Amino acid sequence: MGDAKRKRGRKPKNANPTTQTLEQSPSSSTAFDDVFSVVNVEIIPSSTAITSTSAATTAASPRPRGRPKKLPKPKLPESPVPLPPQPPLPILSPSRRFPNSSSIGAGGGGELGVEPVGSRAVPAMDAVVKVFCVHTEPNFSLPWQRKRQHSSSSSGFVIGGRRVLTNAHSVEHYTQVKVKKRGSDTKHLATVLAIGTECDIAMLTVDDDEFWEGVSPVEFGELPALQDAVTVVGYPIGGDTISVTSGVVSRIEILSYVHGSTELLGLQIDAAINSGNSGGPAFNDKGNCVGIAFQSLKHEDVENIGYVIPTPVIQHFIQDYEKNEAYTGFPILGVEWQKMENPDLRKAMGMKPDQKGVRIRRVDPTAPESTVLKSSDIMLSFDGVDIANDGTVPFRHGERIGFSYLVSQKYTGDSSAIKVLRNSEVLNFNIKLQSHRRLIPAHNKGRHPSYYIIAGFVFTTVSVPYLRSEVCCLLQNLVLLLSQ
Numbered sequence: 001m002g003d004a005k006r007k008r009g010r011k012p013k014n015a016n017p018t019t020q021t022l023e024q025s026p027s028s029s030t031a032f033d034d035v036f037s038v039v040n041v042e043i044i045p046s047s048t049a050i051t052s053t054s055a056a057t058t059a060a061s062p063r064p065r066g067r068p069k070k071l072p073k074p075k076l077p078e079s080p081v082p083l084p085p086q087p088p089l090p091i092l093s094p095s096r097r098f099p100n101s102s103s104i105g106a107g108g109g110g111e112l113g114v115e116p117v118g119s120r121a122v123p124a125m126d127a128v129v130k131v132f133c134v135h136t137e138p139n140f141s142l143p144w145q146r147k148r149q150h151s152s153s154s155s156g157f158v159i160g161g162r163r164v165l166t167n168a169h170s171v172e173h174y175t176q177v178k179v180k181k182r183g184s185d186t187k188h189l190a191t192v193l194a195i196g197t198e199c200d201i202a203m204l205t206v207d208d209d210e211f212w213e214g215v216s217p218v219e220f221g222e223l224p225a226l227q228d229a230v231t232v233v234g235y236p237i238g239g240d241t242i243s244v245t246s247g248v249v250s251r252i253e254i255l256s257y258v259h260g261s262t263e264l265l266g267l268q269i270d271a272a273i274n275s276g277n278s279g280g281p282a283f284n285d286k287g288n289c290v291g292i293a294f295q296s297l298k299h300e301d302v303e304n305i306g307y308v309i310p311t312p313v314i315q316h317f318i319q320d321y322e323k324n325e326a327y328t329g330f331p332i333l334g335v336e337w338q339k340m341e342n343p344d345l346r347k348a349m350g351m352k353p354d355q356k357g358v359r360i361r362r363v364d365p366t367a368p369e370s371t372v373l374k375s376s377d378i379m380l381s382f383d384g385v386d387i388a389n390d391g392t393v394p395f396r397h398g399e400r401i402g403f404s405y406l407v408s409q410k411y412t413g414d415s416s417a418i419k420v421l422r423n424s425e426v427l428n429f430n431i432k433l434q435s436h437r438r439l440i441p442a443h444n445k446g447r448h449p450s451y452y453i454i455a456g457f458v459f460t461t462v463s464v465p466y467l468r469s470e471v472c473c474l475l476q477n478l479v480l481l482l483s484q
Contacts, residue, residue: 134174154279155278165279221286
């Protein structure tokens with residue numbers, strides 16, 4: 001009973017003060033080691049650290065007995081010395097993260113380490129514009145009429161010479177085209193200068209000087225390598241503001257351009273490209289444009305496969321327009337060829353063991369090469385570059401590409417040297433390349449179909465769009481009949 005009573009004037013001693021101090025320390029360290037961002041980071045002055053250290057030392061030592069002594073009040077100076085002005089602290093973006101937590105607080109002397117912004121440049125997003133177009137498609141069944149108007153929106157970007165690049169399918173069968181800058185509420189009327197249907201690129205310009213104020217053109221970069229980072233900027237569906245998606249270059253090869261029904265050099269990336277991204281630029285780490293987003297692969301078995309028009313195709317389009325003041329197209333060889341990987345086939349064609357090439361199966365009679373090349377000729381080289389048995393040529397270090405890439409780098413009217421093997425004899429020809437004119441055009445190049453009416457009969461030109469339109473009409477009528 002006497003032990004349970006508390007003595008007057010004395011407090012019970014702490015059995016193990018060190019144990020209580022150690023139990024409190026994990027909570028403080030846990031709060032400090034939490035994941036943090038710039039928003040919740042505060043710079044702690046060194047004086048605060050000293051005060052907290054002294055307070056922790058005081059808590060660890062036992063409390064002295066008796067009444068605490070009064071501390072003398074500090075004497076203030078009669079004329080306080082003004083402190084020197086401190087520079088303002090930098091305001092950082094909340095999205096920035098620090099490389100390590102040791103540069104803040106303890107161990108860093110109160111200094112805040114910031115990662116330099118030199119590793120990756122910011123793309124010129126102010127040069128990316130939104131393109132508004134009103135389309136009026138032709139009616140191939142009634143060529144003197146047009147279908148109902150519909151509108152669409154896509155992306156584009158500003159280049160040198162007060163010009164804007166976008167996709168050709170974005171302004172196909174256009175009636176009116178307008179562009180709007182980022183952060184602006186004004187739509188400016190644009191004029192279409194050229195449309196490259198084969199390469200799916202269109203060039204616009206704006207006469208209003210207000211549109212060009214404060215806009216810097218995009219600089220083009222070199223052809224990227226595999227696994228190089230790319231950033232696609234545009235105005236896809238899902239919102240009205242600008243959108244940014246990133247990825248890497250997955251593949252570089254000859255691709256099929258759906259809109260132009262041609263095969264040209266293309267880039268495959270894993271960045272998301274949706275409807276509305278068409279015509280938007282793809283930037284590299286240096287902030288230079290390396291391509292134009294133009295199509296994507298939609299299938300249940302694939303994910304995030306987008307395609308970009310590379311800079312060699314873009315530069316070919318721009319230089320062609322500057323050279324001829326109009327778009328003349330990409331020249332192609334009007335031939336169909338076959339691989340010569342079978343050794344028995346090479347022996348039957350009279351090829352030597354050191355000879356490589358491809359066999360010409362058919363020559364288009366409307367192509368200019370029909371007067372020189374013949375069926376069963378073996379094409380050995382093009383412009384001095386040897387062609388392999390699989391139809392590829394050296395591209396870059398460790399890479400090969402189809403020899404049609406060499407043809408696509410030429411311009412309409414250029415000459416090329418072709419070496420062929422015919423009846424075990426090597427022949428050299430100098431061919432003048434021209435744009436291919438098919439018997440049934442794959443597209444109308446944005447023009448409305450021509451027609452002629454006589455004695456109640458309507459005649460019009462045959463083209464792939466016309467055949468597609470008629471087949472769709474027949475299928476729709478068939479569905480209606482079956483539904484009844």
